[in-house]
Amino acid sequence: MSTENALRTKEDQFNDLYLATLHHPFKGQYEDKWQEEPFWAAVEVFKAQVKEIGYDDPLERLKSYSGRETFEKIRDNFKAGPPACLREGWTSPYTGEKINVLSALEAIHHIRGVKYEGKERIVILDFWATWCCPCIDLGLELSDLSEKHAGQVAVIGINNEGMIGRHPAMMGLEGVKEFIETKKENFRYSTYVDNVDEYVRDTIFRKTEYVAIPCIVLVVDNEVRFAGSGTKFKEHFNVALNELYPKEE
Known part of the structure; x- marks a missing residue:
């Protein structure tokens, strides 16, 4: 050895x-x-x-x-x-707030996938970092979801290496691009990088009051329906999907 x-x-x-x-x-x-x-x-x-x-x-x-x-x-x-947001029954105070996703994304760097143009009524914002293994695992599930509901749902990854306190200089823009190239299967959806000005981290992520990643912010018709754990958003997502795109009996 x-x-x-x-x-x-x-x-x-x-x-x-x-x-x-x-x-x-x-x-x-x-x-x-x-x-x-x-x-x-x-x-x-x-x-x-x-x-x-x-x-x-x-x-x-x-x-x-x-x-x-x-x-x-x-x-x-x-x-x-644990912090309140990691306990059972917690709801983000960001729930119910209005949000302009398109405007927020225009302030940061688009690096992969189809650029978001505001057409989809359901938007999943995925806040992640390269050093977060659960984030990378969740990316695979989100990639499948993005392809399954193309045209109805926009899945948008937002990378920030300092999302929860780590130094943002840990990996620059080119480093994130190279990382994603090695994980293509996990990131088959639109991806942006927020490392330079940290605009989206400060204007969206911190308003959720969730202190961990992956963090999902589910937006339906410009209103936040859910913000928090990447393992707990699916129920809220399915409700929104059935509301807007009910299956025929």
């Missing part, structure tokens, strides 16, 4: 242990459900486990993730719970 592969395996083992020992058992135990003693017992188990794979100080690796600089910070994050 090469040194690079050995390191990758070691890092994977560390990540698996963190998820199994600390993350999964405590991510849902926030606020009045929190129990202090089981957490600190799990910390000791985690320390012993990662030492066996070669990490004498697990915090050295955990520090690379914001909010995990100490076990106390990890505890505090779990205890506080």
